[in-house]
Amino acid sequence: MCDSLEEKFGAWELFDEIWQKEMTDDDILGDISDKVVLFTEDSPFHDRLNLRPDVKDNAKAQSIRSRGNKFFHPKVKRYIEAIKCYNESIAFSEKGSEDRAIAYANRSMICYELHRYEECLENIRLARDSNYPERLASKLVKREEDAKKALLAAGNNRIVVKGRVDSKACGGELKLTYNGHETVPQVAECLTLCESKTFGRYVVTNQNLNAGDVVIIEQPFCRLLRDVYRCIRCEFCFKESIFTLIPCEGCTVAMYCTVECMEKAYKQYHRIECPIIRDMWRIFTKLPVLSLRVVITAINCYDYNLHEMRQHLSDLNEKKVSAFSMDWTTATMREIYDTVHVLETNANVRDSKDRMTRVFFTTIIRKLLLERTDLGKICEIDSDLSELLDDLLLRHLQTSAVNMHSLHYMEYQPSEKLYEIENHASACFPLLSMLNHSCAPNVTRVTLYDGRCAVIVSRPIPKGGQLYDNYGMHHSLMGRKERMLDLAKQYKFICKCEACIKDYPLYPDLPSIDVTRHGMIDIGVIHDELVEHDAKQAANLLPKLRRYLNDIGQQYPSKETCSCQELFLRSFQILYNPTSESASYWQYCKP
Numbered sequence: 001m002c003d004s005l006e007e008k009f010g011a012w013e014l015f016d017e018i019w020q021k022e023m024t025d026d027d028i029l030g031d032i033s034d035k036v037v038l039f040t041e042d043s044p045f046h047d048r049l050n051l052r053p054d055v056k057d058n059a060k061a062q063s064i065r066s067r068g069n070k071f072f073h074p075k076v077k078r079y080i081e082a083i084k085c086y087n088e089s090i091a092f093s094e095k096g097s098e099d100r101a102i103a104y105a106n107r108s109m110i111c112y113e114l115h116r117y118e119e120c121l122e123n124i125r126l127a128r129d130s131n132y133p134e135r136l137a138s139k140l141v142k143r144e145e146d147a148k149k150a151l152l153a154a155g156n157n158r159i160v161v162k163g164r165v166d167s168k169a170c171g172g173e174l175k176l177t178y179n180g181h182e183t184v185p186q187v188a189e190c191l192t193l194c195e196s197k198t199f200g201r202y203v204v205t206n207q208n209l210n211a212g213d214v215v216i217i218e219q220p221f222c223r224l225l226r227d228v229y230r231c232i233r234c235e236f237c238f239k240e241s242i243f244t245l246i247p248c249e250g251c252t253v254a255m256y257c258t259v260e261c262m263e264k265a266y267k268q269y270h271r272i273e274c275p276i277i278r279d280m281w282r283i284f285t286k287l288p289v290l291s292l293r294v295v296i297t298a299i300n301c302y303d304y305n306l307h308e309m310r311q312h313l314s315d316l317n318e319k320k321v322s323a324f325s326m327d328w329t330t331a332t333m334r335e336i337y338d339t340v341h342v343l344e345t346n347a348n349v350r351d352s353k354d355r356m357t358r359v360f361f362t363t364i365i366r367k368l369l370l371e372r373t374d375l376g377k378i379c380e381i382d383s384d385l386s387e388l389l390d391d392l393l394l395r396h397l398q399t400s401a402v403n404m405h406s407l408h409y410m411e412y413q414p415s416e417k418l419y420e421i422e423n424h425a426s427a428c429f430p431l432l433s434m435l436n437h438s439c440a441p442n443v444t445r446v447t448l449y450d451g452r453c454a455v456i457v458s459r460p461i462p463k464g465g466q467l468y469d470n471y472g473m474h475h476s477l478m479g480r481k482e483r484m485l486d487l488a489k490q491y492k493f494i495c496k497c498e499a500c501i502k503d504y505p506l507y508p509d510l511p512s513i514d515v516t517r518h519g520m521i522d523i524g525v526i527h528d529e530l531v532e533h534d535a536k537q538a539a540n541l542l543p544k545l546r547r548y549l550n551d552i553g554q555q556y557p558s559k560e561t562c563s564c565q566e567l568f569l570r571s572f573q574i575l576y577n578p579t580s581e582s583a584s585y586w587q588y589c590k591p
């Protein structure tokens, strides 16, 4: 990961400061709508947050490159840290500048040291295209010759990524276990959407489901790469491209694996985000940035015709929109957005401070958009349109908090010599968002390497049962009080799941089951085997774990079921998660 762009004093800290100074008890208890206007108009957020246009800066590019050179030093050999600095330097440098060319050339040097000869040659090409200085040209000629020779000698420089490549040979593409709905082919036809006062919308099965059943595979409506991956992965397709990223010419944040990805991102959202994305990441956490991404993606579905969008949304009967009954085989992007538009906001159960925070954030984002982007020109003519922008931002600042899902990949940890799951992005999924939470879940989510997300049953669910996801608060890892507080704070509900009602203990205090009745399964041995991150091994273990979970799954909770669920998930992750290539470089450098 790279350094986070988020600053210590951001929008939340400013809000909290103003809130404590300005708000009286009467405001908090009474109607706050008038106060909202005054509050946001008077707030000195522009200066306090030091909002400023993002500009290329060669001096900064040079200083970041020097930092990279220190990491590159033969006694230091922290090449990955060095290349992240070179990438940041490339992002800051002006197009065609010597600083840009030298950063590419330095990146070629690291590629050479890491035996990535094709990428070394690509960086030499990029350096030359960027006016690499004549006085240093001989260095590049020599490196180019060496790389070509090494490439010939190596035969094939392709890196084999253990998990991903092998998985195709072992498990193939992950598919739904059952036929999909005719009009919602990404959801097993046995699933239906229900609604109640207690649960809102929720998903049930009309037949018995077994552990291992794949019941939903969904493409996100939109997604957002975490800022700490900006110098490692393509901002559009998320591919790990640390050796060949190219920069957006408008901002100092976005980098891409190809011009094609850059153009697609620009068309879908970056055209609007480009002038404000650095400030967004500086002053906010990922949730407001994802909310902005949802709004811009939605506006793009309307080709920036905000009049048409406003008309459509004001005519929309929200109660009638359902991701489960829409015909996805013919749906347009506008119709897909309708299903995002009606995601839960929990607006009616938010307290004054929560609502005011989101109004405050909306005001800041709207102002940035109107001052710096094409939306300013569009909204100038009609104040109703800027109101629409406000409504959308406020809405999705709420829906994102409640419905956002993290995307994961497997990262090699050089110090422990094993793979760990990491969260590199957030995404909005209209169908997955219909799953409610339980602290003792019966399904689990797996990010697939093509960017979709699969829902897999993790213990048997009887016909008529509800499918329960886990929002990050599991009974085996967190105490009941803490879980309930967190769920109430972020998701605004009082959890009454089986684990909360029956007060299931933490993992060390869980009962053990009588394994003699079900055959022994050595959790420790399987764990050690899976740590190897070998896809063939995972594919072999999966049916065994699946059988075991279906046998013992009814005896919940127990140490065995919880551990087995963990190992089961791990096997799926090894087979289907994106896997980092980083294991291939640590042999040549220091972490």
Ligand SMILES: C[S@@+](CC[C@H](N)C(=O)[O-])C[C@H]1O[C@@H](n2cnc3c(N)ncnc32)[C@H](O)[C@@H]1O
Residues within 6 Å of the ligand: 198, 199, 200, 201, 202, 343, 344, 346, 402, 403, 432, 433, 434, 435, 436, 437, 438, 490, 491, 492, 493, 494, 495, 496, 497
């Ligand atoms: C991702 S949405 C799930 C779908 C939601 N029920 C709906 O109607 O859109 C998350 C929200 O659903 C509700 N929710 C989730 N799990 C719940 C549960 N176990 N009991 C009650 N409400 C729950 C909460 O309002 C939560 O913020």
